[in-house]
Amino acid sequence: MYIIIVGCGRVGGELAKLLSSEGHNVVIIDKNPHAFNRLGAGFNGITLVGNGFDPELLKSAGIEKTDAFCAVTNGDNTNIMSSQVAKKMFNVPKVVARVYDPMRAEIYKTLGLDVISGTILFASMLRDKIIESRFSSYLIETGELGVIEIDINDKFKGRPVEDINMPGEFIITAVINKKKQTIIPESRTVLEKGDKIMAVVKTASLQKVRKIFEL
Amino acid sequence: MLIVIVGGGKVGFFLAKRLLKDKHTVSLVEKDKNTCETIAKQLDILIIHGDGCNVENLEQAGIKKADVLAAVTGDDEDNLVICQLAKDKFGVGRTVGRVNDPVNTHSFSELGVDVPIDSTSIIAKIVEEEVSFSDFVNLMSFKRGKLAIVRVDLPEDSPVINKRLQDIALPPSSVLVSIIRGEGVIVPRGDTVLLASDDIIALTLVENEQQLLSSLIGKI
DSSP states (O other): OEEEEEOOSHHHHHHHHHHHHTTOEEEEEESOGGGGGGGOTTOOSEEEESOTTOHHHHHHTTTTTOSEEEEOOSOHHHHHHHHHIIIIISOOSEEEEEOOOHHHHHHHHHTTOOEEOOHHHHHHHHHHHHHOSSEEOOSSTTSOEEEEEEEOOTTTTTOBHHHHOBTTTEEEEEEEOTTOOEEOOOTTOBOOTTOEEEEEEEGGGHHHHHHHTTO | OEEEEEOOSHHHHHHHHHHHHTTOEEEEEESOHHHHHHHHHHOOSEEEESOTTSHHHHHHTTGGGOSEEEEOOSOHHHHHHHHHIIIIITOOSEEEEEESSGGGHHHHHHTTOSEEEEHHHHHHHHHHHHHOOSSEEEEEEEGGGTEEEEEEEOOTTOTTTTOBGGGSOOOTTEEEEEEEETTEEEOOOTTOBOOTTOEEEEEEEGGGHHHHHHHHHSOO
C-alpha cells in the first residue's frame, strides 16, 4: 500500500517504521526536519518537510495516488484539517485522524471522519491499573464494555459455560485451565475448580457480576 | 444580531469594537488571559477566557443563539475547526473564517466555511496597488474568485481615449463602475467620454479580465 503519514512524533514515527518494514510505501510529513531523526537509518520511506494540509505539498507527496492517509501530529485541529483535505478534496480511500479532545473526536466521528482519540482508552487503562486488578474497561472507547477475569471456586465448579453466561450482560469468552492452556469454550464446556475465565461484561452489569461471583 | 468572535488579537478586537458601534451584540472567546483583561477594560462585551475549539467555551459565548460566527485567530486550522463546530454542531447560519496562509483559502471553501477571508492576500493587494506602476490592479475578488473588481489606469496610447462609452466594445459580463478623474469621481453613462490618465474601476468576470484589459489598454 501507499501511505501518507502527517506528524513524525513518537506515534507517527513508530507507525512509519512499522509500515515501512512491512514493505509498504510510506511518505511521512512533518513541519520540523529534525523530527525525522527518530526514524533512524533503517527507514527507507520518503520524508517531506512542510504543512500536512498544504494541498501543493500533499500533491508532491503523492496524495492523488495514495491508498491511505493518517494524521497524527500533536495538534488536534491540524489533524482534523489535514484529514478533511485528504478525504474531501483528494478523495483518499482510507483516512484516519488522531484527535485527543474526546468532545471534538465525538463530533467529527458523527460528521463522518474516522477518528481515534485514545484519550479515554488511555485514561481507562490507567484507572484500571490503579483501581482494579481483575477488570479492564478499555475494550472500546465509550467504556460500555470491559473484560473481567474470574477464578472458578467451589460454587461454580462442574457447571457448563451456558449455565453461567448472562445473555446481553456477561459472556465467558476464554478459559485458562490449570495447565495454563487457553480454550475458547463451547456452551457445554464444563468449568473446573482452579480454572480462570475471561468474560466480556457490560460495564452497567459489573456490580451484578461481582455479587454473583462474590468478588 | 448576536455575533461570536473567536480570537482577541488586533483583528478580533477591532472587529468587536466596530460591531458594537453598529449596535450588534458581541461576545468574544480568547485564549490569553492578559488579552482578555485588556479587552475587558475597553469594551463592554461578554468575554470568555478559553479555547474557541472547545465546545463548552463556545456555548458560554452564546453560540447556540448566534447569527454569525467569526473565527479570526492566527491559526488557520483552528479557524477552520471553529467554523465547522459552529456550523455542524450548533447550526450557526453564517461562518466567517480568517485565512492567514493564502494556500488554505481553497480548502476553507471546500470544507464548508461560508466566507473565507484571506487577510494576507487582501493586505498584499492593497500594498501592491499603492506601490504598483502598472496600468492594471485587481482590487478584490468575489464568489470564490469568479468575479473581480479591477482598476485600470488609461495610458496615453489607449485605443478608448476620447471615445464615448457607448462606442466601446466591452467583453460580456464586464461593467465600468466608476471613473476617477483627478480628485473627482464620475459615474459613467453612455455619453461619458474617456480621457487619458482616467482611472477606471470595473466589475468583471475573472475569465473576461484579459479581454477587458485589451479593450481598454489595447495591449496585454
